[in-house]
Amino acid sequence: MNRVYIKTxxxxxxxxxxxxxxxxxxxxxxxxxxxxxxxxxxxxxxCSVRDQAEQKAIGKAGHVTARKRKNPNLIVGIMGCMAQxxxxxxxxxxxxxxxxxxxxxxxxxxxxLDAMIATMQGQGPRPxxxxxxxEEAGSQxxxxxxxxxxxxxxxxVSIMQGCNMKCSYCIVPKTRGEERGRPMESIxxxxxxxxxxxxxxxxxxxxxxxxxGVREFPFVEKKxxxxxLLEQVNEIDGIERIRFTSPHPVGFRKxxxxxxxxxxxxxxxxxxPMQSGSNRILKAMRRPYTIEKFRxxxxxxxxxxxxxxxxxxxxxGFPGETEEDFELTRKHFEEIGFDMAYLFKYSxxxxxTAEPLGDPVATEVKExxxxxLLDILGKRSLTRNESLVGHIEEVLxxxxxxxxxxxxxxxxxxHRKVIVPASxxxxxxxxxxxxxxxxASTLMGELMLEGVExxxxxxxxxx
Ligand code: 5AD
Ligand code: SF4
Numbered sequence: 001m002n003r004v005y006i007k008t009x010x011x012x013x014x015x016x017x018x019x020x021x022x023x024x025x026x027x028x029x030x031x032x033x034x035x036x037x038x039x040x041x042x043x044x045x046x047c048s049v050r051d052q053a054e055q056k057a058i059g060k061a062g063h064v065t066a067r068k069r070k071n072p073n074l075i076v077g078i079m080g081c082m083a084q085x086x087x088x089x090x091x092x093x094x095x096x097x098x099x100x101x102x103x104x105x106x107x108x109x110x111x112x113l114d115a116m117i118a119t120m121q122g123q124g125p126r127p128x129x130x131x132x133x134x135e136e137a138g139s140q141x142x143x144x145x146x147x148x149x150x151x152x153x154x155x156x157v158s159i160m161q162g163c164n165m166k167c168s169y170c171i172v173p174k175t176r177g178e179e180r181g182r183p184m185e186s187i188x189x190x191x192x193x194x195x196x197x198x199x200x201x202x203x204x205x206x207x208x209x210x211x212x213g214v215r216e217f218p219f220v221e222k223k224x225x226x227x228x229l230l231e232q233v234n235e236i237d238g239i240e241r242i243r244f245t246s247p248h249p250v251g252f253r254k255x256x257x258x259x260x261x262x263x264x265x266x267x268x269x270x271x272x273p274m275q276s277g278s279n280r281i282l283k284a285m286r287r288p289y290t291i292e293k294f295r296x297x298x299x300x301x302x303x304x305x306x307x308x309x310x311x312x313x314x315x316x317g318f319p320g321e322t323e324e325d326f327e328l329t330r331k332h333f334e335e336i337g338f339d340m341a342y343l344f345k346y347s348x349x350x351x352x353t354a355e356p357l358g359d360p361v362a363t364e365v366k367e368x369x370x371x372x373l374l375d376i377l378g379k380r381s382l383t384r385n386e387s388l389v390g391h392i393e394e395v396l397x398x399x400x401x402x403x404x405x406x407x408x409x410x411x412x413x414x415h416r417k418v419i420v421p422a423s424x425x426x427x428x429x430x431x432x433x434x435x436x437x438x439x440a441s442t443l444m445g446e447l448m449l450e451g452v453e454x455x456x457x458x459x460x461x462x463x
Contacts, residue, residue: 001073001117005039009057010383012049012245013205014080016156018045021079021109023145036064042098043114046082048171050319054082058093065096071294075116077101079109081175083443084133085350091129102133103176105163107142109428140180144190146197153398153428154201154411155194156240159187159229163207165248167275168286168354169318169346172207181206181213184225188232195238198428201396202233204244207232210251220463224226228253231270240352240430241396241413243273247314249289252297261304267413268305271340272298272311277332278325281318291332298336307460309384309414312341312375313438316364318346326369334376339384343370379442392448393418395433397426417444 004025008018021043022032033039042064047053061078068074077099078090084102091097091336099112112130140161146152160181163173191202199396206212213225220228239284247256249272259266272294276282279290301308314329333341345366348359395410395418402409408422410433420433421440426447433445 001040001121002359003033003034003039004030004041004113006043007036007060008045009053010045010049010081011381012156013158013207014045014047016158016205017103017106019156020143020145020158021045021106024107024110027145028114028144029112031114040073041077043077043079043109045080046078048081048175050344051349052347054085058090061090061094061097062158064320065094068096073120075113076100077109077112079106081171084175085171085401086316088131089135091131098129100129100131100133104130104134104136104139108132109138114355117127118231136371140182140184144182146190146194151198152194153199153396154203154357155199156203156205157187157190157194158182158205159209160206160212162226164211165208165351166286168284169315169349169352170393171349171352177261179207179211179215181216181225181380183218184213184232185227187229188236189241191233195236195247200217200243200326200430201243201430202239204229204233204242206244206246208248208251209244210247210256214251223255223456224251227259230259230263230266234265240265242266243269243415246273247271248273248320249287249294249297254300257297257304258302260301262307264399267415268307269309269413269415271310271311274311274332274336275315275327276318276321277329278321279328280376281325281329282322284320284354285315285318289436291328295332295336307414309339309416310336311342311415312336313342313344315344315346315352316369316373317359317361319354319360321346321361321369326451329369330372330376333373334380337380338377339381339416341373343373345370347435381440381448382438383441385440388416388443389438390435392432392434393443394430395420395445396430397428399424399427400424412443416443417441418445420445420447422447 006018008014035044044057046057064076075098079101083100090100101109116127143158162177162179164179210226217225274294275287277291374412393412397410401419403408406421407419410418432448434448435443435445437444
């Protein structure tokens with residue numbers, strides 16, 4: 001009764017929450033399985049940010065609960081944002097669901113499963129479904145356990161939960177609640193533990209990381225709590241690279257920009273959501289900055305780190321987005337030259353302030369706008385990647401590549417994916433790699449280590 005399969009939808013925050021649930025379950029004697037057909041318990045960790053994400057998870061939950069007809073002992077749960085957003089409605093829709101666990105209750109999953117299994121083993125009637133969605137003070141401090149028996153070369157560290165912004169399209173403040181930062185010392189302790197177990201890279205996670213602790217902790221020498229945290233993570237031996245996601249233009253000040261000049265472990269990469277290039281739409285989105293302000297932050301970042309890699313989020317087709325508005329988005333998107341971007345078609349979310357505006361931009365128009373940005377992005381990513389051919393990049397080897405015997409995957413400091421022939425013993429190492437060829441998404445290279453023979457290179461054809 002103790003084999004658990006977790007399927008995760010959505011963002012890195014969700015991945016991190018799933019990892020923490022897995023670690024807590026392992027600590028209680030459960031084992032995690034990679035294949036859902038072997039599982040006694042199936043948990044779906046869900047996303048609500050777009051309707052499509054919810055529909056996908058509901059579809060999956062429907063399939064999985066249907067399996068309970070053949071195997072009544074199977075336990076099925078929905079956790080995370082959609083659980084929080086839809087709550088009891090999920091049980092109405094999927095009466096065979098056993099568990100609905102909200103975003104502040106991940107740490108309760110082991111005890112809920114224990115209780116459910118105990119009732120089932122007592123041969124009693126099928127236990128009642130458990131719905132646990134309350135707010136819980138201090139829940140941000142519970143996402144800290146990591147999987148014990150597996151080295152994570154690169155690890156996510158959740159530094160805060162929730163969001164106090166009120167972007168008109170966004171459901172996150174509803175699903176994740178008020179902004180709550182973890183104590184700095186607890187975060188640092190977690191990073192030290194990770195480093196001791198072989199982690200080389202950490203990505204600090206929060207809805208708006210640069211807001212971390214602004215209410216809880218003081219500024220010191222005009223430095224925000226987030227900058228203080230970065231400084232301290234930079235001091236931890238064994239950690240070689242620091243990333244974070246996502247920052248917001250509001251509160252992105254000189255103290256943070258300067259970090260890119262003075263903290264050597266902070267990678268020259270930033271994910272910086274722009275959302276739109278039209279000030280009129282930014283205002284309607286309740287994003288409290290102008291495109292000029294956004295671009296000035298990027299200019300300052302490029303002054304201190306001319307080689308910085310920048311990625312972004314864009315929403316096309318927000319209600320009222322005209323051709324002129326989109327043209328501004330297109331123009332700024334092209335001029336800034338993003339190296340990566342997540343492009344989203346607007347999706348109405350219930351309960352948001354934009355909901356009453358409906359969804360007036362036609363799907364085909366959204367698709368066309370999306371495609372225009374994708375074309376720009378494809379060209380820019382390819383040019384940037386091609387500029388690396390012939391150069392030596394520092395690559396953190398993360399593990400075997402999905403395809404190709406003897407091939408390994410790693411990332412440059414700029415977060416570009418690199419495929420290289422290597423050996424298992426180099427996983428977790430920072431290695432110099434000469435880049436030999438490039439596509440828009442991937443670099444191919446060879447190790448430049450003395451005494452390390454590159455593996456035979458059939459890979460050029462096989463990848
Ligand atoms: N529709 C489309 N995209 C959305 N995002 C958030 N809410 C919506 C929505 N209702 C996008 C934003 C955000 C990213 C995580 O998801 O770009 O930065
Ligand atoms: Fe949503 Fe805006 Fe908060 Fe990001 S900053 S989580 S887009 S409300």
